[in-house]
Amino acid sequence: MTRLVLTFPDFDPVAINLFGLKIHWYAIMYLLAFALAYVLMRRRLRHEPFRSITKPEPWSATDIEDLLLGAIAGVLIGGRLGYCLFYQPAHYLANPLDIIKVWDGGMSFHGGAIGVALALAWCAWRRKRPFLQVADFLVPAAPIGLAAGRFGNFINGELWGREAPASLPWAMIFPTGGDVPRHPSQLYQMLLEGILLFVLLWLYARKPRYRGQVTGFFLAGYGFFRFVAEFWREPDSYLGLLGLGLSMGQWLSIPMVLAGVALWGWARARRISDVEDGAAVEDGAAVEAQTTPPDVEDGPQ
Secondary structure (H helix, E strand, O other): OOOOOEEOOOOOOEEEEEOOEEEEHHHHHHHHHHHHHHHHHHHHOOOOOOOOOOOOOOOOHHHHHHHHHHHHHHHHHHHHHHHHHHOOHHHHHHOHHHHHOHHHOOOOHHHHHHHHHHHHHHHHHHHOOOHHHHHHHHHHHHHHHHHHHHHHHHHHOOOOEOEOOOOOOOOEEOOOOOOOOEOOHHHHHHHHHHHHHHHHHHHHHOOOOOOOHHHHHHHHHHHHHHHHHOOOEOOOOOOOOOHHHOOHHHHHHHHHHHHHHHHHHHHHHHOOOOOOOOEEEEOOEEEEOOOOOOOOOOOOO
16 A cells, blocks of 8 residues: 655744844744733733732733743743653763754743742742732643644654554655654644644633633643643653653653642632632632622522
């Protein structure tokens, strides 16, 4: 049976070359991701509870700028250190100067997530806001940035998928993947971890939720979609498949799912709402406050 496969488009990884200064498509995808995050967070200012918060001061564009700068530093530093520690610790411990060679590639989402969490903690402390309130504000904008990053991986022809069956019409041969038709797993991840997660999370976060529920949804959602997408992604050659036939990405995703589910349940049990305009939050829906007899329990209206 003759295979009909696609050949990877001959993308030039360098998008702009100005007098020897090379700007890669991957860098442009990062810039696009941060620009989209800024636009989306501006829209978040119109959503509850952030529209009504007044203590210690109202949310504003200044908060967004501080968060974005912190997130950029967290993604770059945490992503690089996470890759070095999670994927090739022996090499980088023996060659510590290679850590700064970001031009050779190597970024970890899970390391970047830790870096962003630390940046959010610093911003929350500086602004005297609850950490989970700050996290709930940021995370709905994160998946669309992840989608941009995965598309950058595709343009670079890196992080390609496992060998695809002969019947798959979009199987693709990548220049660095040998003469083997593969899954374009970068696009799978872009659709699952990026676009689909963004749509689900954005719709979920449009209504007021208890503090921490939006962040829990993001952690569990990303971990789940990443775990699924890894079944089509070729494991790193220097690691291969680990215990139970799972990749490193899958093993790192399992704690995210568990942490997200635990955080969501904990937030629902605590029932802390940040809405300050007289509305109550019950099971994720904004409910107009009303007077009820002492022996009658409030509930959704």
